[in-house]
Amino acid sequence: MTFIKTTEQDSNYNHLEKMSVKEVLKNINKEDKTVPLAVEKSLPQIEKLTNSIVSSLKKGGRLFYLGAGTSGRLGVVDASECPPTFGVSYDLVVGIIAGGDVAIRKAVEFAEDSKLQGWQDLQEHKITNKDIVVGIAASGTTPYVIAALEKCNENNIATGCITCNKNSPLAKVSNFPVEVVVGSEFVTGSSRMKAGTAQKLVLNMLSTTTMIQLGKVKGNKMVDMQLSNNKLVERGQKMLASELNIDLQKAAALLEEFGNVRNAIKNYTK
Structure with a gap:
């Protein structure tokens, strides 16, 4: 051919x-x-x-x-x-x-x-x-x-x-x-x-x-993303607020403590 x-x-x-x-x-x-x-x-x-x-x-x-x-x-x-x-x-x-x-x-x-x-x-x-x-x-x-x-x-x-x-x-x-x-x-x-x-x-x-x-997405969110700029930090905070039904201030504190969205969700206690 x-x-x-x-x-x-x-x-x-x-x-x-x-x-x-x-x-x-x-x-x-x-x-x-x-x-x-x-x-x-x-x-x-x-x-x-x-x-x-x-x-x-x-x-x-x-x-x-x-x-x-x-x-x-x-x-x-x-x-x-x-x-x-x-x-x-x-x-x-x-x-x-x-x-x-x-x-x-x-x-x-x-x-x-x-x-x-x-x-x-x-x-x-x-x-x-x-x-x-x-x-x-x-x-x-x-x-x-x-x-x-x-x-x-x-x-x-x-x-x-x-x-x-x-x-x-x-x-x-x-x-x-x-x-x-x-x-x-x-x-x-x-x-x-x-x-x-x-x-x-x-x-x-x-x-x-x-x-x-490979499990790098939860629901439809990229929960393992690197928080390498302010836009991604804000996105992570909104993900946590929605997923855990908490306010953005609490979400920001969790993200600061645990480093990324997945770890914050995993370790969150009310």
């Missing part, structure tokens, strides 16, 4: 430079509306990958996201938000981007083309077969990601991927591929748009569902 990158196909729109601001915005929004529907079609694949992630983490493993460019940045963002949101350690969910941290802000030329660096980057974290690695690449053809997942497979490390093309080389080397086919972009080939949005949605689903399954 011939592999065709639908993410590189011509836009459904032409002469973009002749459109008014209103027309551009309206058409981008029209395209964006199709993304959640594409994600919905991939839910069975997302479920399989999530179950594998949960299983790995419950056994003491870690979750690694590996990508280049926009895909790598999205993985880094999702990983970096897990500790403050769910109170987990910074090495439980790790985002790795081709070219290193400097590539988060500035493109590093040809970083994604290395077939050796991805595996080397993973080895710096002393990766083991308890861990799981999710490669992220809209095209599904990024050598940095594909080669790393191939090495993971050789070492019995579970692999998954998030890509936006069907039957890509990346999906073929993944134990648990997620393929969200969003079609051509508004600006031809600009996969930071619909493809990036799709990847962000899937990453939200993977990490949030995993953390819920």
